[in-house]
């Protein structure tokens with residue numbers, strides 16, 4: 235069921251997910267489009283998530299935003315006001331001290347991730363929840379996957395110590411799989427859609443970024459069933475619950491929104507395995523979530539075992 | 544021999560990899576129903592491309608593990624490129640032997656031809672050379688009238704874009720003169736007949752005509768495209784019932800087969816047990832003149848009306864296996880609308896992945912086109928009539944048991 239409407243307030247609104255925002259010229263959403271979007275959300279019972287650019291909005295925008303209950307997603311910059319979700323880029327790794335509030339999203343390339351495990355570990359300690367988004371995951375090689383596993387191992391050891399000390403910071407890549415008993419996919423087009431600054435609707439911001447002609451009719455999304463989990467032949471059998479099952483990456487890499495690339499699957503399964511090992515490591519020293527079991531698997535791409543279903 | 548013939552299963556069906564060379568997009572004909580919307584005289588495969596493709600495939604024995612291989616040649620009209628094909632086949636045999644490839648003892652060359660050049664010395668020499676490993680299907684649509692409705696010669700000149708347009712001249716006579724030679728060389732060969740809206744009134748006479756030419760196996764299907772007019776299903780049903788009467792009355796069922804009638808169609812399907820995909824796209828591989836690779840020829844641009852070609856790689860960079868994943872995970876339920884899942888007569892209702900893709904509202908292979916819905920239902924009604932009538936006759940003659948004991952297990956044909 236549709237639950238959220240993401241509204242990109244400006245073409246330069248921060249990207250909080252896989253796709254980079256290609257726009258660098260400011261263009262605010264028209265006030266009428268914003269008003270229409272808010273009205274649509276009210277009538278459809280959708281919670282709005284406003285996505286901000288890195289500058290202060292005109293007062294009339296702020297007033298309009300204030301007319302409805304909502305969440306804010308903001309980029310981190312000096313002087314930015316607090317938000318439900320704050321998006322950081324690699325500059326935070328160079329010693330900036332982020333405030334411990336809400337959810338933090340850290341967008342990094344593979345290389346940035348591999349080179350900064352220690353700094354990320356430190357940031358993690360200051361956060362209640364950190365979501366790491368690797369922006370070029372679709373090109374990961376088998377060799378890089380080993381580095382990815384090593385990064386996760388490093389972060390897991392930070393988390394293990396925290397958990398044993400009674401603190402419970404969350405890191406999407408490692409702790410979500412332990413906490414979840416069902417998939418937590420992005421569900422773009424099923425639970426959320428996006429209104430872009432051009433006044434048109436999209437499955438998610440990434441679809442707007444990659445092709446502004448790729449808009450949808452929010453009342454009648456064509457082939458919407460293919461966005462649902464029950465129409466995803468691999469994912470519906472999969473228990474890498476923390477995976478975003480990114481339909482934009484799916485379409486980019488396999489041309490089908492319901493089929494993930496090998497890369498998306500092996501990355502998610504590496505995270506799943508690291509979560510399993512983290513859990514086992516904590517359990518060696520304490521009783522920890524005894525009701526949860528993450529089974530050991532002998533594959534990391536569900537495609538390899540598809541014939542068994 | 545069984546007393547009732549049904550459709551032959553394909554050679555090594557299921558275990559063979561089908562690898563198709565689109566050797567030319569040219570053809571002498573410009574059939575009106577031809578799905579190849581972009582046929583043209585410009586794109587002919589070069590030897591360099593063919594060789595590079597063969598080298599690519601044969602050097603990856605671990606990626607192509609199927610027990611057998613069917614090297615398939617299509618066009619346009621493949622025999623227009625007999626010289627190239629001969630060279631390709633010689634090279635394939637040589638390389639499979641040199642590499643001690645597991646396909647060397649299990650390969651076939653397969654052709655779908657319009658039959659016009661069948662008798663020419665080059666084609667005949669090729670046939671003699673490869674006789675043991677060949678299957679050749681000649682397409683003939685039935686009576687002269689029916690055949691010439693659609694299968695017409697192209698205009699002498701292509702247009703400025705190299706696109707071929709139809710003329711008024713039918714090709715029946717040019718094909719039928721080669722049928723005796725073909726049947727002499729391939730006595731068990733079958734022909735493929737495609738039915739479109741305008742062909743419906745000619746079905747019965749056409750099938751009987753093909754039988755009279757000595758063709759024992761008539762593989763016939765309706766086009767998947769949305770071409771059907773109101774009332775076509777009832778006209779179709781009527782034709783099939785007349786055909787059923789003729790086949791039963793004259794005992795053709797003993798020695799001849801028409802794929803329209805099958806005991807296995809028209810039943811509900813279990814969403815879990817019967818969930819496999821119909822079409823073989825993705826398990827096949829096709830290469831065109833530019834060296835681009837496709838999951839099946841129907842995804843090449845010249846076969847598509849409204850979508851972009853779905854290219855899964857090329858002979859230089861190889862196959863992008865991510866692009867094959869959707870094909871290899873496709874199942875029946877995921878792509879079918881609810882009406883098909885609930886359908887009481889679903890079995891045997893076919894689809895073509897390429898047509899699904901071409902007709903889909905979004906760019907996907909996961910939206911099943913049901914343009915043939917009413918036609919399938921009509922076929923099921925006539926099919927039920929056929930078997931009820933035939934079985935009753937066999938019972939009255941005391942031959943039902945003999946039939947049951949001798950009948951072959953027939954799997955539905957995939958495209």
Ligand code: SF4
Pocket residue numbers: 251252253420421422438439440441478479480481482483
């Ligand atoms: S589909 Fe979801 S996970 Fe993928 S880029 Fe869009 S919002 Fe992010």
Ligand code: SF4
Pocket residue numbers: 468469472473474477478479480494498499500502503536
């Ligand atoms: S790991 Fe792969 S199969 Fe599993 S949910 Fe993610 S994308 Fe789907």
Ligand code: SF4
Pocket residue numbers: 882883884886887888889890892913915916917919920
């Ligand atoms: S297309 Fe029509 S006849 Fe075929 S399975 Fe679907 S509902 Fe049944």
